[in-house]
Amino acid sequence: MMAEDLQEQTAALARAAVAGDPDATVPTCPEWRLRDLVAHIEQALRWAAELVRAAAPLPIPDPRAADPGAIGGWERRLADGAEELIEAVRDAPGDARVWSVLGPVPPAFWLRRMLSDVTVHRYDAAATTGAGFEISPRLAADVIGEGMELLSAPEAEAFKPDLVELRGTGERLAVRPHAMDGWLVTRTPDGIRVARGNAGADVTVSGPVTELMLVLTGRVPPAEGGVAGDRGLLDHWLACTRF
Template identity: 35%
Template sequence: MTSLGSGSLEYDRYCAEIAEQLGQLRATLAGADLSATVPTCPEWTLGYLARHIGGAVRWAERLVATRATGDIPEEDVPGIRGPEGDDPAALDAWLAETAELALKTLSGVSAETSVWSWAEPQNAGFWARRMTHEVAVHRADAAIAAGVAYEVAPDVAADAIDEWLEIVRFVQRTEPGDSAGELRGAGRSIHLHATDAPAGLDAEWVIEFREDGFVWRRGHEKASVALRGPLTEVLLAFYRRRSLDGGAVEVLGERGLLEFWLERASFG
């Protein structure tokens, strides 16, 4: 089974970050219209998005809590769909409970605790990292829908880009029919360059296309096209949450190659 890597943050940080991200999501939702359409997920309302996020965390928590050796159906996860009705207070309380439950369960085991997952490593560490970025990126969707500012810690943002690259590569290698399979062809490359990274954080990436797929690494190198801007904005553009034309990022070089990537990079 293909590995996604263990991430650049410590396990305890991932555990705490899930709760932190859920807390920030609750703040984003405070006073917002839960029936509003989410522009970046146009088939969802803000209320549905919140339930999707909380449900994903509860599913992952149940996998870890039961030391699952296989997938667990949604119907076997207590409280996965959240409260009935559209009471904002009930939804907020459910998200708070979700954060507390996830933190307690994940903090109660080690990263190496064996747990089923859809890729390597099959352990609790996989789910702590995956849920950190599941909530962090979907929180951006919520912030965009609610019309409020979105910020994320630089090291979390950098690791989210790492994980997205790992996921797209995983899909390319395991799902031959997926559009990610088209991300190949020697002689082309993409450079992501965060312009505001704090000292000590390497927040530049090089994606190199090869005949058999693509590889990536952190680093500063000349490429066919570069995406430059503040780290949070690079993250959002790379995850297709912000337009390349919104004024927050700059594209230098072969824009068509970057668009080619963004159209085909997939989560399966």
């Protein structure tokens, strides 16, 4: 399912991107132009594929050094990048472990990581060009869940030092999507702990799951009436967790 989702989201991102001006500023990532966004996605897909094939660390590439080429080739280039990663994961030995910032992981880690990245950046492309954006609740929930797993991993603070600021003394933040179990984040002296469920918390952010995915990735603010409790606790979380 992840391979099909990656193909679908990559294709949808490409369709949104080619409908716009390559030099347009991406409103949700204002340091990027649309062409930079496309270059980043192609570069990241191919880099992840090479990580899987090499099963060894590779330098993290600079997206500013990537060139997406002419807009007429964007759809093909992005599709080829997604296929390259899918093939690398499919062809990896069953017991393979590959590099990640969290330590050795199965190759499928990178398929899920890039699916989350592409899905969120698809929204960035849509926000730039006015294209529609609609994904399944299942996919939106998995993007949130994957992000929570990354943020709560013991190794995450070494990669993103801002996460140290989220250590606490038991403060709790609940993410409560409509019609499904949510996530309960507890700030402990040793780091973030995440559990599934709809237990009470110091602050709760609620709404449709796709909207919550966009809130938690810093793409949209919480809806009016969507936050109950200590808003400062939520704002601090969002400020420290955006990548």
